Amino acid sequence: MIRRIALVHIYSCSAALLEISFMEEWINGLILIMLSIGHAELWVTFINRTHALPVHEPLLKKTRHVTYFMILAFPLFLFVMVGLYSPGVLRGGEWSQLSFWWKPVFLLCTLGFLGLLVSVFRHLFYRIPRLQTESQSEIINVRERLGQTLIGNGPYHYLAGLPLNEIFSVEFSRKTFVLDRLPTAWDGLKVLHLSDLHFSGTLTRDYFCELCRIAQESKPDLIIFSGDLVDEMHCLDWLDETLGQLQAPLGRYFILGNHDWNQLSEQIRMSLTRLGWIDVSSQTLRLEHAGHSMLLAGTEVPWMGQHPVLPSQLGGESADFLLLISHTPDNYYWACSQGYDLVLAGHTHGGQVRLPLIGPVFAPSVHGTRYTSGTFYRKSTLMHVSRGVSGIHPLRWLCRPEFSLLTLRSGE
Template identity: 70%
Template sequence: MEAITNGLILLMLSIGHAELWIMVINRTHAQPIHEAWLKRFRHVAELLIVLFPIVLFLSVGLSTPGVLVGGDWSQLPFWWKPVLLVSALGFMGLLCSGFRHLFYKPPRQQTEHQSELIHMRQRLNQDLIGEGPYHYLAGLPFNEIFSVEFTRKTFVLDRLPAEWEGLTILHLSDLHFSGTLKREYFVELCRVAQETEPDLIIFAGDLLDEMKCLDWLDDTLGIFKAPLGQYFILGNHDWNQQSDQIRQSLIDRGWTDIAAQTLRLEHVGHAMQIAGTEVPWMGTHPEILRSEMSETVSDFLLLVSHTPDNFHWATREGYDLMLSGHTHGGQVRFPLIGPVFAPSRHGTRYASGTFARGSTLLHVSRGVSGIHPLRWFCRPEISLLTLRTTNTEDR
């Protein structure tokens, strides 16, 4: 019985050690470091994650002090103690993250949430796996990459003008064209999304992983039209490609670039400032057009940021609504624990969903795809957001 208990302790310490490296990976991937260097670092970290439990069980478990074969923890060599202490803290951090996931509750501003699944393979009746990078992952059992969740969420926002009641925003993010998922997959998703006839369309970055797919724009993002326009920023994967060419291609197809700038949009007697930020990879944060704002009635402020890491900055600036992607919801979610990998300075805190801080509401999309086409318990997502000034239940 004691050996079993000690074995469980060693297992928890191994998990804690892995969590520490994952925390480092998450935060490193939130920095403006090119993918080639990130990939090398990630491989080293993954190797250490695998090797540590082997060394731990052989050394502490079977050798000195040999807690799995009758040894006593008091005989643990001194140099192991800080290592195991830090590993124990890592395990506690994982538990805290799991509790946060289990007890997550959308803020009061989100009053409705409906969703429908779009089963792409059945819908198109064809094989949608191409020859792009990591294509073998798309065929793994229980992969949900071809089961897209179309979510419809309603947000009640205090500063939304009454005349804008029911304004709809289509929120798209992280398409990651690479050839791994065939062109037809994205064409159909974009067609379905356009059929909702939103008032405003936002793309929050990460369009391409392979420049050869740039011509896919014609029958994907190129088909979108909205009365108030289509606006975009780019993401870190676009930064790793030929970002200037990607940006111009979107502009040529009727999209408006809002990276590092603010545009003022007049609608039904009121103004909305739409701003975009690609920080930390490209450009700078936008400036609110305060000189254009009325002394009595402030403009409604909308920020598009590829990463949710800019949430606290947006709160300080006074934005009403912020739309992000980048984290893919973690792509893989474990039962009870939730997401583990999320490229963010905040780890998995803002992996996906709706969050409120101060007067700012943040919506983080799980995105449509990823360079690694793997989704377990974390379906791809496109969202239609409806903005209201009052709760429909109070009417």
């Protein structure tokens, strides 16, 4: 009897120890996964910030390759050296037995994981500013509408045919903004905001012709293009049948972006101006309408030119309303300090790929994914960031391409 009780006790203790050992291994494995995610977030942060700088594409491509390798290789190295290599934490070892040099690595990875949590919470709790009072969207499946594949032979064309890719499912969004300084006489002013066309031959000319035709049917008063027009110079021939077909009573205004900077930017600029588009990069233009004046300004910083100087800062006459076209949303804080009423930007493509709950991961911005797309308000400045129509990489998951018709209402 005593022997049986002893055996039962030994068996119970052994089972408890095995359960504790299993729980410790499970927790340690979870910690290793969190450290791997934090490490990946650090590299994503690096790639996002470097792509916001005036660095040419060949060097950026090398940094992307290094980043992808490090993101994939580090978890394997971590699990082998920390988890399995004797005395690994997944084989009964203790964290305290690890080399001292692992401590700063773990600290950085932990900070990266916390940074990811901040981005996720910011994405989940994003709220549209109260100044945006209405929003409607029409989803246009261009491929079904035209009955064509619309895939050419340009760079990365194989990505366009991947499953669940939304590159041909374009969102035509209509948004209404109430702006305090907008003159009452301008109430209902319609602004067509286009960005990031990325002509490269990957998506055929017919794709862009159809979108421009739909945009023209909305009958805008003013048309704004916020940069990144061409990735392959031979596609400049498309301008006549695309942007050249757009017309608006108050004119068509543009700036260029970083992809144009990587091409023959001056030739692109001249081709647009020959079609009647007005270049506002690094300058300001006064637009008179219904007895009031709008100051239109453009900035291609940090890739080209400089920030425009307001006439009022030089002793000149101010305007009733200030509108800034900026390729990147990174110039938002500068625009707020200058007192602009409305900023129209693009460049970030909404992240192009969005993960459920997590949201966008890659965004070429010094602010990471904070201003990837949507409407933002700070001080007295409202900013609208377009997800853009295309991209050099024709891949969109949970992040449709977009062009927008913005209706401006007077706060009075």
